[in-house]
Amino acid sequence: MFRVKYxxxxxxxxxxxxxxxxxxxxxxxxxxxxxxxxLMGSRALSTATCDVESGSAxxxxxYSAINQALHxxxxxxPRAFVFGEDVSFGxxxxxxxxxxxxxxxxxxxxxxxxxxxxxxxxxxLAAMGNRAIAxxxxxxxxxxxxDQIVNEAxxxxxxxxxxxxxxxxxxxxxxxxxxxxxxxxxxxxxxxxCHVPGIKVVIPRSPRQAKGLLLSCIRDPNPVVFFEPKWxxxxxxxxxxxxxxxxxxxxxxxxxxxxxxxxxGWGAQLSIMEQACIEAEKDGIxxxxxxxxxxxxxxKETVEASVRKTGRVLISHEAPVTGGFxxxxxxxIVECCFLRLEAPVxxxxxxxxxxxLVFEPFYMPTKNKILDAIKATVNY
Amino acid sequence: xxxSAATANFNPLNTPSLRSHDNHLVTSVSPSPFFGSTAKLRLxxxxxxxxxxxxxxxxxVSEAVKEKKPKSTPNLLITKEEGLELYEDMVLGRAFEDxxxxxxxxxxxxxxxxxYNGQEAVSTGFIKLLKQQDSVVSTYRDHVHALSKGxxxxxxMSELFGKTTGCCRGQGGSMHMFSREHNLLGGFAFxxxxxxxxxxxxxxxxxxxxxxxxxxxxxxTLAFFGDxxxxxxxxxxxxxxxALWKLPIVFVVENNLWAIGMSHLRSTSDPQIYKKGPAFGxxxxxxxxxDVLKVREVAKEAISRARRxxxxxxxxxxxxxxxxxxxxDPDELRDPAEKSRYTARDPITALKKYIIESNxxxxxxxxxxxxKIDEVVEDAVEFADESPVPPRSQLLENVFADPxxxxxxxxxxxxxxDPKFTQGTAHV
Numbered sequence: 099m100f101r102v103k104y105x106x107x108x109x110x111x112x113x114x115x116x117x118x119x120x121x122x123x124x125x126x127x128x129x130x131x132x133x134x135x136x137l138m139g140s141r142a143l144s145t146a147t148c149d150v151e152s153g154s155a156x157x158x159x160x161y162s163a164i165n166q167a168l169h170x171x172x173x174x175x176p177r178a179f180v181f182g183e184d185v186s187f188g189x190x191x192x193x194x195x196x197x198x199x200x201x202x203x204x205x206x207x208x209x210x211x212x213x214x215x216x217x218x219x220x221x222x223l224a225a226m227g228n229r230a231i232a233x234x235x236x237x238x239x240x241x242x243x244x245d246q247i248v249n250e251a252x253x254x255x256x257x258x259x260x261x262x263x264x265x266x267x268x269x270x271x272x273x274x275x276x277x278x279x280x281x282x283x284x285x286x287x288x289x290x291x292c293h294v295p296g297i298k299v300v301i302p303r304s305p306r307q308a309k310g311l312l313l314s315c316i317r318d319p320n321p322v323v324f325f326e327p328k329w330x331x332x333x334x335x336x337x338x339x340x341x342x343x344x345x346x347x348x349x350x351x352x353x354x355x356x357x358x359x360x361x362x363g364w365g366a367q368l369s370i371m372e373q374a375c376i377e378a379e380k381d382g383i384x385x386x387x388x389x390x391x392x393x394x395x396x397x398k399e400t401v402e403a404s405v406r407k408t409g410r411v412l413i414s415h416e417a418p419v420t421g422g423f424x425x426x427x428x429x430x431i432v433e434c435c436f437l438r439l440e441a442p443v444x445x446x447x448x449x450x451x452x453x454x455l456v457f458e459p460f461y462m463p464t465k466n467k468i469l470d471a472i473k474a475t476v477n478y
Numbered sequence: 479x480x481x482s483a484a485t486a487n488f489n490p491l492n493t494p495s496l497r498s499h500d501n502h503l504v505t506s507v508s509p510s511p512f513f514g515s516t517a518k519l520r521l522x523x524x525x526x527x528x529x530x531x532x533x534x535x536x537x538x539v540s541e542a543v544k545e546k547k548p549k550s551t552p553n554l555l556i557t558k559e560e561g562l563e564l565y566e567d568m569v570l571g572r573a574f575e576d577x578x579x580x581x582x583x584x585x586x587x588x589x590x591x592x593x594y595n596g597q598e599a600v601s602t603g604f605i606k607l608l609k610q611q612d613s614v615v616s617t618y619r620d621h622v623h624a625l626s627k628g629x630x631x632x633x634x635m636s637e638l639f640g641k642t643t644g645c646c647r648g649q650g651g652s653m654h655m656f657s658r659e660h661n662l663l664g665g666f667a668f669x670x671x672x673x674x675x676x677x678x679x680x681x682x683x684x685x686x687x688x689x690x691x692x693x694x695x696x697x698x699t700l701a702f703f704g705d706x707x708x709x710x711x712x713x714x715x716x717x718x719x720x721a722l723w724k725l726p727i728v729f730v731v732e733n734n735l736w737a738i739g740m741s742h743l744r745s746t747s748d749p750q751i752y753k754k755g756p757a758f759g760x761x762x763x764x765x766x767x768x769d770v771l772k773v774r775e776v777a778k779e780a781i782s783r784a785r786r787x788x789x790x791x792x793x794x795x796x797x798x799x800x801x802x803x804x805x806x807d808p809d810e811l812r813d814p815a816e817k818s819r820y821t822a823r824d825p826i827t828a829l830k831k832y833i834i835e836s837n838x839x840x841x842x843x844x845x846x847x848x849x850k851i852d853e854v855v856e857d858a859v860e861f862a863d864e865s866p867v868p869p870r871s872q873l874l875e876n877v878f879a880d881p882x883x884x885x886x887x888x889x890x891x892x893x894x895x896d897p898k899f900t901q902g903t904a905h906v
Contacts, residue, residue, distance in 0.1 A: 208745060211669055280589050282668060460870060
């Protein structure tokens with residue numbers, strides 16, 4: 099059932115590649131050299147003049163794309179470091195293969211098993227002007243580091259009056275369901291971090307997006323938590339340009355045009371929503387699918403514009419529904435588009451239980467649940 | 479015995495003498511009559527002057543087992559019953575784990591499964607000395623801890639298969655074995671998460687004894703964890719609390735030298751974990767975790783120390799896991815020479831040899847036990863196969879104490895009772 103996902107992903111990605119190219123060309127025209135977008139950017143960024151047209155592209159999967167991004171990041175900045183548990187042999191998901199051999203153990207190293215220590219240490223590195231790319235082995239293990247992220251990383255620039263900042267910090271963690279993960283290898287903690295002003299949360303949906311977004315995150319002058327959908331590490335295969343390129347943060351992308359209902363999602367969930375859209379198409383419902391990409395600060399304008407067009411919105415994510423990020427989107431949309439809405443904002447999310455082991459198929463927001471919700475919303 | 483001597487001698491501020499880890503402790507510790515080895519029990523008392531250099535190999539306190547010929551009046555460590563019990567427990571652990579691997583590759587169980595092959599001596603050596611009311615807190619490598627504690631193989635296997643008859647009704651899976659009846663306070667997927675839980679459980683026991691005056695309550699808690707966990711903050715926090723409040727707990731470090739792919743020696747500033755005990759005011763002991771008899775000796779003392787109310791102990795067991803970290807781990811990083819060195823010290827073969835050479839039992843009796851265990855494990859698999867899968871309604875149960883917690887649907891009824899729970903066309 100889910101193996102079909104990557105085929106769709108490839109299909110979708112090829113279709114929207116043209117659109118993306120156009121968009122990036124437009125961006126380049128507006129902004130000249132490509133500079134990462136930061137809210138409080140005072141830190142000098144490396145500017146990658148990105149020529150999307152030239153350069154070869156190879157078909158690779160998600161972990162290879164991330165690997166490439168890390169290679170580029172370490173290559174272009176001599177003060178970039180990658181560290182975490184088991185990164186030097188390549189990591190449990192092979193995202194860091196080859197880095198230690200190429201850049202040396204002084205820049206790519208294993209840390210002991212202490213997440214709080216890893217992130218705190220990363221904050222220190224970043225505060226001294228380095229680019230620290232910390233890996234948390236599973237997003238479920240990020241909670242000991244939660245204190246450091248929320249209390250230190252997010253507030254560093256603010257409370258030092260811009261004397262110090264830890265913008266060079268990027269925390270990467272694989273998140274999300276994987277089919278057999280159980281309680282502690284499948285969680286989606288993005289909502290907890292979205293509540294914290296001062297950090298950014300970015301989630302890619304495919305290899306191409308991942309490489310560009312990760313490079314943007316690393317070069318962004320703010321601390322970023324980058325969640326990688328672990329289900330897609332091997333499953334998602336896409337053409338990824340081999341050169342250095344960045345994708346803008348805080349810009350949502352409309353990956354499928356439609357006129358009846360807007361669907362908002364991120365990460366691995368998008369491919370499932372895609373399938374639901376295709377099925378809904380057969381019933382004559384035209385769905386517009388938006389990939390948020392950056393969760394905070396999120397692109398309200400794009401979503402609002404889309405809702406003004408369609409009048410209905412559905413949000414889907416794997417995390418439990420109560421207090422998930424869908425709630426924030428829903429509240430914001432209702433605030434700005436209340437009179438335009440033709441139906442209540444629908445949320446198709448995980449259930450309000452700890453992530454189950456055996457019951458994962460019932461817990462997850464599956465294609466059919468989304469489909470039912472689309473129909474219910476359209477026929478409201 | 480040796481421990482009380484150690485604590486009496488322990489005085490970190492007044493030991494200016496250079497004490498390298500190679501020196502043996504004061505002569506008040508007489509070498510225990512560890513049958514079959516000339517090793518001495520080493521207790522670390524001086525936290526200062528650590529002359530240790532990070533060497534390429536872990537320095538084992540006890541040398542490899544040297545077999546002595548049995549004397550005419552055997553000064554045996556165990557009786558025949560005990561010997562057979564230990565043997566049976568270790569073989570059960572081994573056979574069960576091997577069966578797990580088979581079942582995994584056949585697709586009967588799924589998820590992340592971490593096997594305990596090679597470390598049986600630690601589990602058997604410690605847990606077989608416990609009473610039913612004593613608590614055990616484990617890690618994700620907890621199948622054998624559960625079995626040693628008394629959880630039936632059937633319950634463990636069903637839990638692995640995700641069936642209702644499992645010890646947690648299929649909710650937890652491989653990494654989360656709980657049993658109220660046997661006081662197994664869990665497998666924890668997260669490293670170090672169980673140690674504070676064990677500390678709290680130990681406090682309860684002490685409270686019951688001293689405040690509630692249940693004089694016969696001398697329950698001990700054992701916390702098992704690995705070498706990687708010893709770099710985690712929670713470990714140190716609990717060592718401090720346990721020593722401060724003199725809790726009846728034994729911290730057992732299963733040092734198998736590898737945390738997935740990270741070598742203990744390369745990730746720890748001082749790889750000798752047992753030395754961290756005295757820094758907090760409790761004795762730290764290093765023992766050869768591949769020899770169940772040695773582990774048992776150390777465990778006996780540590781547990782009785784805790785029962786007497788003298789406080790916690792940190793025991794580091796040098797052991798090794800024969801398989802990879804989990805069944806998904808290709809295990810390419812470990813040196814085959816290292817693996818074969820430890821495979822030669824297989825605890826089950828060592829115990830078997832000991833039993834036969836000291837004439838505690840015959841080969842036939844041991845073979846009978848092997849056969850019996852095979853049958854038990856096969857029966858467990860059959861039972862698990864035939865057990866029912868949990869009903870969908872179980873998904874929403876036990877999130878809160880009140881079953882109607884978040885499981886309420888818009889019509890006010892318990893959501894799982896709603897026939898439209900998965901909304902019509904949804905896959906069930």
